[in-house]
Amino acid sequence: MHLTAAAAGFLLLAGIGAAAADTVVIQPEQETVIREYVKKQPLASVKLPGVELNVGTALPDTVELREVPNVKYRYTVIDNRTVVVDPDTRTIIKVYD
Structure with a gap:
């Protein structure tokens, strides 16, 4: 029983580490x-009722993402806040007020 709990704890910590490794860091x-x-x-701001503007939130396909030259990431403006999005996953990686 103790070994199983220890193994489960290790797997949980490993999962947390993997999730942290997925965090996108935008270089200065x-x-x-x-x-x-x-x-x-x-850009004109759009409204997305029910969508929280948090890092990690995935945006629906209906939201148009604009390119930034020479940068992998895209941006859009939602509720008067600029959000930077990973175009591969459509997840928010940065929110500017």
Whole structure:
């Protein structure tokens, strides 16, 4: 019983580590490029009732994502907040107020 609990605990911690490894970190130079581009290319804000603007939230396919030149990530404006999105997973990786 103790061995099983220890093994389960280890697997839980391993899962947490794997989830943390999936966290996207935007490099400072990319952050600068994104911020400057978004200022120069403003978008109209859209409303998404029921969608929380948190890191890790997946956006529906109906939300148009705009490219940022020379950066992998895309952006859109929801509820007057700019969000940076991973285009492969459509998950929010950064929210700017």
